[in-house]
Amino acid sequence: MLRAWSAQRVRDAEATLMSRLPEGELMRRAAQGLAEVCRARLPASGGARVVVLAGPGNNGADALYAAARLAQDGHDCVALQGDWPLAIGDSASWSAAGVTVLAPGGDWAAPLAGADLVIDGLLGIGGRPGLPQDAVAWVDAIPASAYVVSVDLPSGQDPAGQSRSDTGVFADETVTFAVAKPVHLLPATEAAVGRLTVIDIGLELDGEPDVERLDFADVAHLWPVPTIADDKYSRGVLGVVAGGENYTGAPVLCCTAAVGAGLGMLRYVGTPAPTALVRAAIPEAVHGEGRVQAWVVGPGLDITSRARGSKAQLDVARSALDSDLPVLVDAGGLDLVHGPRQGPTLLTPHAGELSRLLTRLEGSETTREAVEADPLSHARRAADLTGATVLLKGATTLVVPPTDWGLAVRSQNDAPAWLATAGAGDVLSGVCGALLASGLTPLDAGSLGALVHGVSADLANPGGPVRALAVAHGIPQAVAHLLTR
């Protein structure tokens, strides 16, 4: 599991550790780790051009100390200073250490254009959103051929990871210290981070992190693997209320994925046309209402439909939501959510569905664009309004419990962009529903389901396009792959 702590919590922990260590020791460790990463990206023979974007704080000092080490390897190291004093040293002392500091207003364009490696030490966890004025033009002029290493985080991006800046740095690699921070894992900023390397500086953080990411090794700990004591009922029965006379494919995708994830049994509640398709595609399914351990309500469900069988199907959907059983609510089922319900609940909207849900629940308009600009805050608002865990789908999928539970947000990024295809969400609802039926919490079911869903998309056709049905069919192999790796 990758864990991230907020900038403030990292600062507090650093202050405690620093009071026990010789002055400058933490920065020495940080600069050494940073230099080692940069060294590994540069020719051992020396002679490369390294350009440091040196900000006013300790982030700039980390970058300058690392550059001084690279200068000892024979690289040509130049630092750009803007209209601010450096946190440590001045141009004379850095020059003695082998780093040429270009004073504010100096000719920075030529050295930057020739950079092989750019070390972005403009702002770290002390940064406010936006860049220092002089640095805006530097960042804009970073040559595409240079390898950009950001110190701690890509400067100009929000350390809390809530909103993305298009003018901030987009790094090839980010070297952070002690632990990841929310900026590294959350959807608004993750794309600016590039490859993430965490350097151990002897700082431990404890307590619940702010953000977590399951990795492949977590699957074996969390996945419900049956034992010889199990039977089909003890493994969990999932009820699926999905599809209708218009949307007939969604239940096939959802149910295929659910049985593929290893359910004890699946009950399907539909109208005539999708029922016939589910009968043909999933002979394992049992039809009609009955005892279940969890429900999936909503893929392909149109609550306004007057078609034959719709009223009876809707009655089952409503009674599932009125029960105290775990329920995953997706797509059309979200129109049935009016506030908190009794049982564990996982809502699985995409950004458009979340904007509609918030607009209805709050009585004032929230646009899809607003959700996309700050996914975490909006998912959090929906979680707080409904008492449910909210899984917000996207290239990075967030799983957000209500604030007062005091739990970390999960953020998963396991899928190729090829997964952005119709029906993929129906597959996800089946996987997560199966996990709810086997007793996992909405937080674990949502994040583990998103991970396996992404891996199945990758394995279905590595490097190429995938269709949702292939992702659904690939779930059993993806689970086996992750359990036996």
Ligand SMILES: NC(=O)C1=CN([C@@H]2O[C@H](COP(=O)(O)OP(=O)(O)OC[C@H]3O[C@@H](n4cnc5c(N)ncnc54)[C@H](O)[C@@H]3O)[C@@H](O)[C@H]2O)[C@@H](O)CC1
């Ligand atoms: N605190 C520690 O013990 C350690 C800190 N380390 C480094 O120190 C960094 C944090 O250092 P600082 O607290 O000095 O903070 P930063 O270096 O992130 O920046 C703070 C400085 O930038 C200015 N500033 C912030 N946002 C600005 C903006 N948008 N436009 C213009 N100026 C802006 C502030 O006024 C302040 O002068 C970490 O990210 C990490 O790189 C590491 O050396 C490891 C140890």
Ligand SMILES: Nc1ncnc2c1ncn2[C@@H]1O[C@H](COP(=O)(O)OP(=O)(O)O)[C@@H](O)[C@H]1O
């Ligand atoms: N750019 C992307 N990269 C990876 N996965 C994505 C991307 N965009 C969307 N996804 C995933 O694809 C799925 C799409 O679901 P959804 O929008 O509900 O589609 P549908 O309603 O057609 O089933 C979600 O699991 C989402 O996380």
Ligand SMILES: [K+]
């Ligand atoms: K930085």
